[in-house]
Amino acid sequence: MNDPIITINGLNKTYEGGFQALTHIDLTIHRGEIFALLGPNGAGKTTLISVVCGLVNPTAGHVLVDGFDNITHYRQARERIGLVPQELTNEAFETVWNTVSFSRGLFGKAPNPAHIEKVLKSLALWDKRNNRLMTLSGGMKRRVLIAKALSHEPRILFLDEPTAGVDVELRRDMWEVVRQLRDNGVTIILTTHYIEEAEEMADRIGVINRGELVLVEEKAALMSKLGSKQLTLNLHSPLTEIPAHLQRFELSLAAEGYELIYTYDGSQEEDGHAISELLTALEREGVTFKDLNTRQSSLEDIFVDLVKERA
Amino acid sequence: MNLHPVRAIYMAEMARTRRTLLQSIVSPVISTSLYFVVFGAAIGSRISEVNGVSYGAFIVPGLIMLMLLTQSVSNASFGIFFPKFSGSIYELLSAPISHLEIVIGYVGAAASKSILLGLIILATSGLFVPLEIAHPFWMLTFLVLTAVTFSLLGFIIGIWADGFDRLQLVPLLVITPLTFLGGSFYSIDMLPPFWQTITLANPVVYLVSGFRWSFYGISDVSLAASVGMIALFLAACLVAIGWIFRTGYRLKP
Numbered sequence: 114m115n116d117p118i119i120t121i122n123g124l125n126k127t128y129e130g131g132f133q134a135l136t137h138i139d140l141t142i143h144r145g146e147i148f149a150l151l152g153p154n155g156a157g158k159t160t161l162i163s164v165v166c167g168l169v170n171p172t173a174g175h176v177l178v179d180g181f182d183n184i185t186h187y188r189q190a191r192e193r194i195g196l197v198p199q200e201l202t203n204e205a206f207e208t209v210w211n212t213v214s215f216s217r218g219l220f221g222k223a224p225n226p227a228h229i230e231k232v233l234k235s236l237a238l239w240d241k242r243n244n245r246l247m248t249l250s251g252g253m254k255r256r257v258l259i260a261k262a263l264s265h266e267p268r269i270l271f272l273d274e275p276t277a278g279v280d281v282e283l284r285r286d287m288w289e290v291v292r293q294l295r296d297n298g299v300t301i302i303l304t305t306h307y308i309e310e311a312e313e314m315a316d317r318i319g320v321i322n323r324g325e326l327v328l329v330e331e332k333a334a335l336m337s338k339l340g341s342k343q344l345t346l347n348l349h350s351p352l353t354e355i356p357a358h359l360q361r362f363e364l365s366l367a368a369e370g371y372e373l374i375y376t377y378d379g380s381q382e383e384d385g386h387a388i389s390e391l392l393t394a395l396e397r398e399g400v401t402f403k404d405l406n407t408r409q410s411s412l413e414d415i416f417v418d419l420v421k422e423r424a
Numbered sequence: 425m426n427l428h429p430v431r432a433i434y435m436a437e438m439a440r441t442r443r444t445l446l447q448s449i450v451s452p453v454i455s456t457s458l459y460f461v462v463f464g465a466a467i468g469s470r471i472s473e474v475n476g477v478s479y480g481a482f483i484v485p486g487l488i489m490l491m492l493l494t495q496s497v498s499n500a501s502f503g504i505f506f507p508k509f510s511g512s513i514y515e516l517l518s519a520p521i522s523h524l525e526i527v528i529g530y531v532g533a534a535a536s537k538s539i540l541l542g543l544i545i546l547a548t549s550g551l552f553v554p555l556e557i558a559h560p561f562w563m564l565t566f567l568v569l570t571a572v573t574f575s576l577l578g579f580i581i582g583i584w585a586d587g588f589d590r591l592q593l594v595p596l597l598v599i600t601p602l603t604f605l606g607g608s609f610y611s612i613d614m615l616p617p618f619w620q621t622i623t624l625a626n627p628v629v630y631l632v633s634g635f636r637w638s639f640y641g642i643s644d645v646s647l648a649a650s651v652g653m654i655a656l657f658l659a660a661c662l663v664a665i666g667w668i669f670r671t672g673y674r675l676k677p
Contacts, residue, residue: 218432
């Protein structure tokens, strides 16, 4: 799993107007993983993908794709990559079949109708194969872009905001497609605004902000390292303040005193003891509750904290 | 060289031509036929022979050249401009394809279409005037070289243009006037001496002259000058395209 398929070293990109879109990016993508790149608008996600795919010239640094420099050995590097862009860009008057077949040829592969058929069927586009692209819905057009990217059997797939503007059902279908691709050994790099998407799918997560890679972490480790848990107790009677004997716990009041919230680090074993101690202390203080629930902070909370911290 | 991407681009461009058959083939043929009706039959019948060739036959090479230049430029410029306009150029730029392969695909398709049109117009003109081709090899050479060179120019214009208005700018304001003033409808020795000298600065004169020579063995300038001029054009376009791809001008930020 830790076999690198993309290695980015010291990547900088400054656009002509002087805007620095990427600042010294070092990143390794592992073969077979799903890597999610998170970041607010204008953070540099698309620029980073564009440099790797050869759409944007870097100002400094270099990129290796499966051991091939993406500029000096662009043929070997690019034939391994499929790109699904953020914008729905299509030749409106072409049919689905023709445009997907065109992509395969463009990437240097001999015609293979059986493969194109397989790709179209896997994306539920087979029935639309003779339709012109201009007649398709936005979701279908997005699928066509994925089909085009898969037409030449890439080993790496970049998905730039793959489910932007796509309804919930289609989004879940696409997640399933992505998982199947990963199961077939394709490495997936996706950028997304939907934290839910990264949380649902990614093996590792990178957060980019203002052109800098703020963090790269295994999703589970990230959640456990930075994620906090909250225990909420719904009290029978409201409290006006935290009782003195409970001050040693990290407690806060909400819902006009009816909710007592205990925030703790869910990764530590002693937290379990702390909860028992808290409940015993509450009983001793005569604070009773009718219900309780726990909630782990989401990736969204973590992301917002990270970006806010660096703003 | 990998021929699959070249073939993919070439076939996609030719498919576009087939989809727009009326605009691509029928329209230029009709407009050229109208030139024959107006200049050849209506006005031409009142004009005496030019260098021993009837006026109707005299204008055939010029008309083919006029169409060849404008169609080569417009086909090639639109071919590369449209993916830029629609955004689908990302695919071309991210594909494992060399600059040469891209140029061969787009320019080859645009030139093929222009050559095909040229031959169709040649055949059409045979319906209006008696034709003779004194040097068929040179006729085809001029046809192919002009189509390729001006398709290269069109490719450059397509990359340079950042809107549909600019796409039309060069063909309308530069190519068409130069072709009309380049001896398509007259021999430059019909002009006063001063204008003859000025006209020699128009590169299209050399193309029309060489092409007309391949038909009737008459020319305004020497064959060597015509071949030299088209070779110069070709080299200039190739240098410009090489620079575009090397720098990523209007293609890669």
